[in-house]
Amino acid sequence: MFNDEIEILELRLRYLMNSVDFFVIAESEFNFSGQLKPIYSTSIIEKLQIPEEKIIRVKYKFTPQELELLSLSRGKYELEKIARNSLLQVIRNLEEEDHVMVSDVDEIPTREQLSDALKSTEVTSLLTPLHYGKMNWLSPDGHDWNTVKVGYAKFFKNVDLNIFKYERFKIIRRSPGGHYSDQFRTLEEVLIKAKNSSHSEFNQEKDFQRSIFEYAQAYRVNHFGRFFRRGMGLIKNIKPGSLNDIQLLALENGIFEFDYSKSDQPILKRLIASYRVSKSWSTGIPPAEISHVSVVETVTALLEWAHSYMMTKRRKILDRLGLL
Secondary structure (H helix, E strand, O other), X not given: OOOOOHHHHHHHHHHHOOOOOOEEEEOOOEOOOOOEOOOOHHHHHHHXXXXXXXXXXXXXXXXXXXXXXXXXXXXXXXXXXXXXXXXHHHHOOOOOOOEEEEOOOOEEOOHHHHHHHOOOOOOEEEOOOEEEEOOOEEOHHHOOOOOEEEEEHHXXXXXXXXXXXXXXXXXXXXXXXXXXXXXXXXXXXXXXXXXXXXOHHHOOOHHHHHHHHHHHHHHOEOOOOOOOOOOOOEOEEOOHHHOOHXXXXXXXXXXXXXXXXXXXXXXXXXXXXHHHHHHHHHHOOOHHHOOOOOHHHHHHHHHHHHHHHHHHHHHHHHHHOOOO
């Protein structure tokens, strides 16, 4: 499924070109805000000179009734769900034992993972940890992201893909790929993303967004406010020697940015900054103006982080023992 993430589509096509028989790209002339847009995938396909037989297009349209969903608080997510299920138009016409990989455009597994998945006779999930902002910035709150699904077409034909992507199957963790979400170079790119994507809760007044973004960047924390999730909004920097094949291809072709610098702020100040960013989105107050830090909320977040960490360790052990 593709909205307007042009560079990530280019990276995906380049990386998986020789690993799949064909790509199925679902794209609409409307973005998830209901606004008209070009069919962006055409320019990338032409740029990479991909043969027509390698591409299957699903050009879906939102009906007037579906566009009315935008009046709801989570209306953009409803449009995204419609877009994702449009892939079923192709899947239902495949042979029962044709292999299918279903994911959003920014969820890219490695070739090694895909090779392992194709050896299984069951549906598998592929681990693609969340990378935020820069190609080498890892966001701990999405460390166990595994919504990429691979299996025979027969397993996908009669499901709601929006539910199926979150169902639990055996996870292939070897040589993980990445969920390269919200890659940006400038504040303007962040503003466009917030306006066009399904994350309408972040589409706020421009100066307010600017105050949050600049504050978050100064402390190297997630500007979406992830204090109350695993990792508490802190960003982990991946070193050059630890990049995977996808990141190396992006680096080679100048796709997105890499930033290996570290924050010069102490960990405690970064945690407080992350707390303030999170509270800004819920209160409408710029982060620098939030002076009070709730001890109760902070301790609760730490306990939830510890619990999440232990449960993840438990799942990994059980998964390796074949007990999940």
